[in-house]
Amino acid sequence: MARLALPAFPLDNRRLVGALFLAPALLYILLLVGLPFVLAIGFGFSDVTVGNTDLNFVGLRNFEAVWENHIFRQVFETTIRFTLVSQVFILLFANILAVVFTQDFTGKWIARFIFILPWATPVSLAMIGWLWMLDTKYSPIDYLLLQTGFLGPGGILSGNRNLYWLAAPDLAQISVIFVQVWRMTPLATVILMAGLSSIPTDILDQAEVDGSRFMRTLLQIKLPLILPIMVIALLFSMITMFSDMTVVYVLTRGGPVDYTRVLGLYSFQVGIEGGNLAQGAAISLFAFPLLLAMAIFMLRAASRAEVQ
């Protein structure tokens, strides 16, 4: 069969078009994820510092030094504790809010919009807002408590005029966890809302005709059906939380003492602010196997829970 000789047009070439479409994603991954990751590994096994950028291989020395450092152990423990505690609240609130926002009520659109704002606001900007809200002397929260008699002489919460949100050890930890929950609940909610609205209406109508009321439908139909999506939401927010440093960097710098110092911040403080690039890299690399194992475990659980 004779083939028509058409002029060659570059975009008719499937290989070229494929490469062209893949290029942005590949570049992004290589330059912004791959390269720093390889560098971190390289640094972790070397003695590089800000002052001396020669890369000399030193084996596991950095990792040993970091592991034997009691501050690191405490930081590691704090990071895990913050992550786990915040996830409990994020999941709880996200589930409640997702159910609320998938009901019909007037003003739903505006309520959804306002609610999504914490997630849409740049982290550092939002944290500056919280820095003021939780200010040691001028916190509006303290002001309200003072006016209502909860603070000040004879107050129920404290005889002082302030609670010292970011300066008292326990309260500082609670504040950081609270702000993290505030910041990450919207994303989890949006993911769960997508899950809830993907449940076929036939199934929900059927449950209604079968005589099922709100709570039974929620606990026995809706939640089991969105379980896989819930695991994904949890994975996202756990990884974000585990590797985050912005919140504590702005709010507390890890203080008071080391009470709110988390892995991301500690790695930054040792590696960049302290100039010891090699140890900073080693610190951050400790998170890697943990997060990897967590991701594999949760993705497997999600695909196993998936039905149909």
Next chain:
Amino acid sequence: MSLVEITNLRKHFDSVRAVDGVDLAIDQGEFLVILGPSGCGKTTLMRMIAGLEKPTAGRISIGAQDVTSLPPRKRGVSMVFQSYALYPHMNVFNNIAFPLRAQRREKKFDKRLIRQKVEMTARLLEIDMLLDRRPRQLSGGQRQRVAIARAMVTQPAVLLLDEPLSNLDAKLRANARDELKDFQRSSDITAVFVTHDQIEAMGLGDRIVVMSEGKIQQIGTPQTIYDDPANEFVATFLGSPSMNILSADGFRFGFRPEHFLPKTVSDSPENSRIFHYYVKRVEYLGSDRLVYGYVQGHESALTLAKVPSNVRVSLDVEADYEFAVHNSDIKFFDKASGQRVDGQNLAEAV
């Protein structure tokens, strides 16, 4: 007194009148089919009976109780959806037990009674060996039985079925139709079955409700609906190929293709109307010959004849024949409203 009584029921979605003033009485033990083209309001009507849709106006009562504003669980109805809507994360046992557990407190079902009821219903529908399976491990026919079992286990007053056979392949469907009818008759349950498939409707219904544009066009037995249509819509909607409709002075008349036969095989030509028929094309369909042609004086509309294969008259293409229709098989319709009119004095004008 009928089991279900529907009075002047309406449902408007914005400016669309999905159900536009329906009056309907359904008797205990009846198999009622609601038939109509898609978008005619039949599913909306059924969803209002179920309580899933709130009527804009009108009244529904079930067993003499006004249920118009009651939620589904207080109506004593159950429903089988087109998709079967099985709960995918529950096994068959838990699927069937779900409505019992949901109504456990009101009806005082204990664990043992629930187990008994589920097992009994499953045996009845011959799915008792599938109780541990998940819905995704079942065939289409088995899923349908599970859905029916779940709907029947609470012994509802009315069983609502929304095109439950349309997801089955053609071979299974005839079988499922037969089983469904047997099952309904032996359990003496009142069934309301929504479909757009006229063969299903004719085969299953004790009575058929034909709907179009939110209104009931006719209610009657399959035979009444077919032989004695109330208007032009019903006449042309039922039957395949549909009724030939021809225009005359001031009215329209129609006859079914299977009643339009060569004059030579007519059993009583003296009681028949004779037409000059020009044959354009003949399709051989095995059991029938489907003839396309024109009736003299009505060349603007294609007229079909369905000639059974045992009629051995030769029919040549592009030739004229005399075809006859028995007088009683000609239906007359008002030109403006489409309503059936008495043909006595019109017959001469044809």
